[in-house]
Amino acid sequence: MMILSIVLLTLDRVWSVIRSGYRKYVVVAMTLLFAFVSCSFSSVIWDGSEHDFTEASAVYYETERSDASLAVESEVDTETLTMSDDEDEEEDDPENISDVSTIDTVSGTDILGSLAGSVNDGISDHEDPSGEDEISFSRDDWEIVLVNKNHPIAEDYTFTLGTIKGSMKCDERVIPDLYSMMEGALADGVNLLICSPYRDDSRQQMLFNRKVTKYTSQGMSYMDAYKTAAQAVTIPGTSEHEIGLAIDIISDSYSSLNAGFGETKAGKWLAEHSFEYGFIVRYPEGKEDITGIEYEPWHFRYVGRNAAKIIAGESITLEEFWEKYL
Ligand SMILES: [Zn+2]
Structure with missing residues (x-):
């Protein structure tokens, strides 16, 4: 101063x-x-x-x-590296979340309530569709299109989106069987919950990039991060969610997307009955080396009733089905 x-x-x-x-x-x-x-x-x-x-x-x-x-x-x-691995995925990555109570879902009762019994027609034809011995399959059948890391979605692949309910969409050809399955489950006391049907390409890209970034920030090389991410989030352009044929399903009494869902009443019901409606557990336990994806008892792929019956009956994957029947 x-x-x-x-x-x-x-x-x-x-x-x-x-x-x-x-x-x-x-x-x-x-x-x-x-x-x-x-x-x-x-x-x-x-x-x-x-x-x-x-x-x-x-x-x-x-x-x-x-x-x-x-x-x-x-x-x-x-400090929270391992914890955040699951937690920050919750909003956007139903494939990897531990609690889906915070994301959009639609349940069997939601759908069937609004349809007021109009799906009864669907359930009556979920019996065996035709003479099973004479069924043949073609690589051009839309139901059995093979999409995985080695078979990305064809650039000229087209389909029409239909609305399941609200913002939930999938290939419109899947919806009648999906409704029938939800009704069938409800009749057995299982209220199924759809939490992630169709995802557009940009969304899949975002989910995948986020995983890669997470792993590289933990010190992994880009190649290692890419490979590790690919085991948890499907590589963009190779996700069945992008063509509206995959639907993640849980139940109103178990809001977690993890292997434990397979042990629940709903998980067991789906594993046992989904093929009757044309759906398969796309990434079964013990087949990780074939599918390249970890066990996902909540991820269902529509393949049509004929293929689903064979795949479930022989406990094979879609990859094995292709090898054997196409
Ligand atoms: Zn899925």
Whole structure:
């Protein structure tokens, strides 16, 4: 304070000698300069102050805040790495979430309530469709189109989306059998819950990229991250969800997408009966080396009733079905 006053007085004197006519203005200017400098100092020292009087203090706070947020983020990253792996997927990645109670679902009672019994026609024809011995399959049959890491979706593949309910969509040709299955389950006391039917390509891309980024940020090389991500989220362009033939299904009494669903009443019902309606457990337990995907008792693929009956009856995968019957 004293030094500043002396400097002020000295400068004042110098100025008064040089331009005595402007002396008063110089004193005012110096005083303002002093106030300006002391303000800067004060806000830096107060630290918690939200009042940014000067540009200097604004820059100071800016730096301090970004440093603080970086510190917090890196702390979360290292300490909750394994926890966040599941948790931050919850909203967008039904393939990997642990609790679906926060995402959109539609249940058997939702659908059947709104249909008011109009699906009864569907259930009557879910019996064996025709003479089973004479059934032949073609690689061009839309129901059995093979989509996996080695067989990406053909660029000219087309289909029409139909609405299951609300924003839930899938290939419109699947819907009658899907309704029938939900009604059949309900008759057996199982209220199925659809939580992820059709996903468009950009959404699949986003889910996949997020997984890769997560693994690379943990120190994995890009190639390793890509491979690891591909075991949990289907590589974009190779997901059956993108062509509206895959539907993730759970029940209203078990809101987790994990292997445990297979042990529930609904999981068992689906494993036992879904083929009657043209659906298969697409990634069965013990077939991971063939499908390239971990066991997913909630992921159902529509293949049509004829193929489903064979696939379920022989406990094979769609890949094995292709090898044997096509
Ligand atoms: Zn799925």
